[in-house]
Amino acid sequence: MIGELFDSDGVTSAVGGIYIFIGITGSLGNVTTLLMITCCRMYRLSAYTIMANLALADAIMLIVAGLVCGLNIIQVPFLNYDNTTNNSAEILLIPLNSSNFMTDPIKMAEIKSELYNVNRSQFNTLLEDLHFSVFLLSFLEIAAWTAGIISHALLGINRCVAICFYRTRAKTINRVSFALIGSTITWLIGIITAYIGTMPVPLMGIRTDMWTVSFLSTAGRRPAVFMVFASSFNFVSILAQWSCSLMVLIKIYKVRHKINCNKLNLGSAKRFKKQARLTFQFFYPSLICTISSIIFFAKPFMTDILTSWQFVFLHLIWLCNHMCNPFIYAYFNERMRLTYGQWLTCAPLRECISKLEKQYSRKHGKPLRVSKRLNAAATSMARNAYWRGRSNRSDNFxxxxxxxxxxxxxxxxxxxxxxxxxxxxxxxxxxxxxxxxxxxxxxxxxxxxxxxxxxxxxxxxxxxxxxxxxxxxxxxxxxxxxxxxxxx
Known part of the structure; x- marks a missing residue:
């Protein structure tokens, strides 16, 4: 019965609207995190630098998997194809001028025959007819996913060094310069992986039969090699995350036992509690990242098992993985929570506007518009200055x-x-x-x-x-x- 509901146009539009809402909200939150860490001097630390890199990757993922996928589901014509001359493009995106847009699944047999068993002339025709946006979406999807996965591993290593090995030489890893180098390397790996998975034919795109963005095919040598290559990065990243998380949790347990036995002084105990609380803001994203990675690589093999609403549910979990990081940071990190409040109320923008108004008034000699509250404050300050001026106390004192x-x-x-x-x-x-x-x-x-x-x-x-x-x-x-x- 639920599957029949997903065949109606109203439910299809509602699902697309939810995708668009999550994509816009999550991308704005991650962009705010990126700008906040970049602009504020207090966040120029190694952990925050990696968090900014992760926020950039999550913002790109939410734009592709949330906004673009939602627009495609509700049949917004942002990708225009000529169905009469480009039948091969149907394997990447269903033509938008068809009436039963979400009800006709992509046939795996057609994908095999049209992608991997075509002759040379048909292959060249396919490359000429493919829209540039299909390559762009596939490239951004693979690059952002790979960079985000490796950034999670770098965050786990950063926290492990900060808690367990900060007295050793390993603490040199926790520097802003190393964090910047690591972030650059993550994007280089992501770009190389995206090039392999996009050229000459994109291996990832919007799967309308699965209501998500995933691998277009799992059959053939090239998709199999690429999936093994991508899953290896995923496995190494998850292994590093959980190894570092287990070491940190063991250290937290030991030090907490010392605190309970009064074997640690008060100052060190307070600092440890703060560091442990900051560490949990990276532990929960690692847990969600592991779940979303399993979903990402398992969905292409479950097209004959799961129904439409189950694919939608899995895609929402996948989107929440990239959306929830700013909320987790705000919950565990008091400093970031206060800064989020300032940025959401546009405090930096209002400060810049006030500075520009002051500069304009000084340059052109025009008085600023002063509110009644400022006038009252100025009057009270003048009155207090008058009574203070009557004091006979000595300036030397x-x-x-x-x-x-x-x-x-x-x-x-x-x-x-x-x-x-x-x-x-x-x-x-x-x-x-x-x-x-x-x-x-x-x-x-x-x-x-x-x-x-x-x-x-x-x-x-x-x-x-x-x-x-x-x-x-x-x-x-x-x-x-x-x-x-x-x-x-």
Whole structure:
């Protein structure tokens, strides 16, 4: 009964609309991720660089498998073929001027006879009549799929080095330069694979009998060799992903056991929890990538087994693999979640517009349009400045107080930076006990002036949090006294 529903034009248009919606939404999300990582300096790390490369591959995949495939299903005439003179093109895309567009499946026997058992003259005629967009779709599909698969493997290796081997020489892999080189190599491999699978005749295209983008044929020597070649990359990538994921999960289990037994200091435990949470944003995409890879290579062999709605369901799972990464990043990564919110509200665009308005007003001497809220804020600031101007406090006192506050605050920041290393970075985590962190703390103690008897009596037994709290408390006390005397 469900299969009969898929024969109606309304359900066909609905399925095509769902494909188009997922393709547009997912491609916009991945393009946003790519631009966000490229434009923001805080994301110039090795892991984020590989994530940007993966977002580019996913965006191309969603355009081909979502947008273009959906348009083809609802019979939008973006590919124009002459059915009377180009009967061979029917093996790649069903002619759009036929009435029963989705109900006539592609015959495998016709594919074999027309693609691989034609003589030389018929083969040349086929190449001349094929539309350029068919080659382009096949090329982009294969290149993006291969680059995305290898990028998943690079992300797994990056996280494994960051969690398990960051104290060793392997940490040199987690650099932006290596990430850029790896991303370039992935696209070179993808382009070479796409050339092999597209020339002289595309091996991949839109399969209307399967409601998806897949291999056009599994019979013959060339399709078999190409499938073995592509599946080998897939197998190596999945093997690398799961090997690295298992090593990371074992490390997480061991360190979590140390944390529960209080064998790890507080700072190192907090850094590890953050790195472990960031690692899970790559673990779940690897799991979905494995499922979609199995679907991708299994669908061409199940044309006689599965029905239309089952093919649609599998294609939706395949699309979700390329669509879900930005949502997973936003869930596990607080920094990326905040940046996504800023980009979705067009905060960078509004900032650029305000800068251009200021530059235009300064150049042409025209005043800016100021809102009522800004006028009220300016009025209140002027009123506060008037009452502050009536204060009889000395400028020397203000200057000396500010110098004292800034000096203590700089010391506080230095200690925090020495204690909190690698806390805001996604490059790696190092296990450290209280003894390993004593050196930067001791250096900070020697650099800080001993202004109180409490700090001088601590000696070598000073703990980490006591120094931080002492400097922070003194900074707050200085600012409170300064605000009280200056009548803020």
């Amino acid at each position: 203000v200057r000396s107080s500010l110098q004292m506050q800034s000096r203590d605050f700089e010391q506080f920041c230095e200690v925090m930076m020495s204690v909190n290393t690698a806390n805001e970075s996604s490059e790696g985590w190092t296990e450290s006990s209280s003894d390993t962190e004593a050196e930067p703390v001791t250096a900070a103690i020697c650099a800080a002036p001993q202004t109180s008897s409490r700090r001088s009596n601590t000696g070598k037994g000073l703990e980490l949090h006591s120094l931080v709290f002492d400097l922070g408390r003194q900074t707050v006390e200085h600012w409170a006294n300064f605000a009280k005397k200056a009548s803020f």
